[in-house]
Amino acid sequence: MIPSGAIYLVSGITDMRKSIDGLSLIVADVLEMDPLSSAWFIFCNRGRDKIKILFWDTNGFWLYYRRHEKDRFKWPKPTAAGHIHISSQ
Numbered sequence: 001m002i003p004s005g006a007i008y009l010v011s012g013i014t015d016m017r018k019s020i021d022g023l024s025l026i027v028a029d030v031l032e033m034d035p036l037s038s039a040w041f042i043f044c045n046r047g048r049d050k051i052k053i054l055f056w057d058t059n060g061f062w063l064y065y066r067r068h069e070k071d072r073f074k075w076p077k078p079t080a081a082g083h084i085h086i087s088s089q
Helices: 020-030
Strands: 007-010 040-044 050-057 060-067 083-087
Touching (some): 020 060
Parallel strands (some): 007 040
Antiparallel strands (some): 007 083, 040 050, 050 060
16 A cells, blocks of 8 residues: 555654554644644654564554564654654645
């Protein structure tokens, strides 16, 4: 699936035990953004070996999960806004 809206890296670390509800609360409460927008929100864990991607599509959420066995994701340090805007269509 190709993103149709903005992409946001949620800076800092996220507890990967969080499900769709927990991640959408971070988007709404911490980032003060609409989780039902067309944006993709990407979260990373403390070890930087796992990411989750959350986005809304028509009538439901998609949640992608990726785990590296040996490598680590390069991840930005926390920002005042709580996110880094990567792109928009």
